[in-house]
Amino acid sequence: MTRETGAAGAGEDRLTAVLRPVRAGNGFEEALEQILQVVRLGLVAAGERLPAERELARRLGISRVTLREVLKVLREQGLVEARRGRYGGTFVRPRADAADEGELRRRVAGADVDDVLRFRGVLEVGAAGLCAQQGLTGRQAARLREALERTHDAPPADYRRRDTLLHLTLAESCGSPTLTAQYAAVRATVNDLLDCIPLLVRNLEHSQRQHAALVAAVLAGDAHGAREAMREHCAGTAALLRGFLT
Incomplete structure (x- = not known):
């Protein structure tokens, strides 16, 4: 399994502990909270890819438009980065060091x-x-x-x-x-x-x-x-x- 696909397969089991359908009314905020937990807990390691947008939106019970707003915030905070191409997607960036x-x-x-x-x-x-x-x-x-x-x-x-x-x-x-x-x-x-x-x-x-x-x-x-x-x-x-x- 490559690092690019490290969040797939067995890794998906790890995410069930955190990712769950959000409540109506606070979809953006709750989705942001949950993906932040995924990153802070290291459930997807630095350099690995988050699940595809379609899969994340399904797990969280939100639209892809809302999900993209969440991912934009995470990019602006330097927590994830977007990569294009065949093996592209949203990847977790290394956390702050000493x-x-x-x-x-x-x-x-x-x-x-x-x-x-x-x-x-x-x-x-x-x-x-x-x-x-x-x-x-x-x-x-x-x-x-x-x-x-x-x-x-x-x-x-x-x-x-x-x-x-x-x-x-x-x-x-x-x-x-x-x-x-x-x-x-x-x-x-x-x-x-x-x-x-x-x-x-x-x-x-x-x-x-x-x-x-x-x-x-x-x-x-x-x-x-x-x-x-x-x-x-x-x-x-x-x-x-x-x-x-x-």
Whole structure:
């Protein structure tokens, strides 16, 4: 699969966590919010193409005229770019790097870090326990294992995106679209916060051990163990963010 078609096929499954029909009256605003979440969560990686306009409009329940207005805003903000030709389309641009740390910090200046981290913890700990308690289907278990495996060999520059996909896969496995949507929203904010702090190798190694313990507990049906593994994992991330940002 080429990078140009990376959002197709299996990637389409990732987008179901965020893209859903918008409500009448706020079609433009809600569609913009959802596509922003797709970009901020890394569900379509930098350099990859968003689904075709026809497909995006269908998923969001909006006209292609409205969708084009949304994409125009994203282009003006430097988040996506349009390419012409046989392999053209709308492609996600690389996100701000360390040189733009000041801009990143300004973007999250209004965020209540403690509130975001508390809400994230409640959602994630609850989701982990629920998945273990109710059990996963064979397909869900396979997707969770695959998401975990993809974090193992992730290059540092792509680690946080793959980490996001692992957590989002777990949230989806609960079977609650409302929980998944709420998690996607709070995770987008968490990712903005994480972009403001350095990527620490020691922390990544620690996170990987926690991920492995979490997935093992979920697959074993150990609800208590899954909740405790997730609680510990979220606490570690929270400690780093509070240390650097507050």
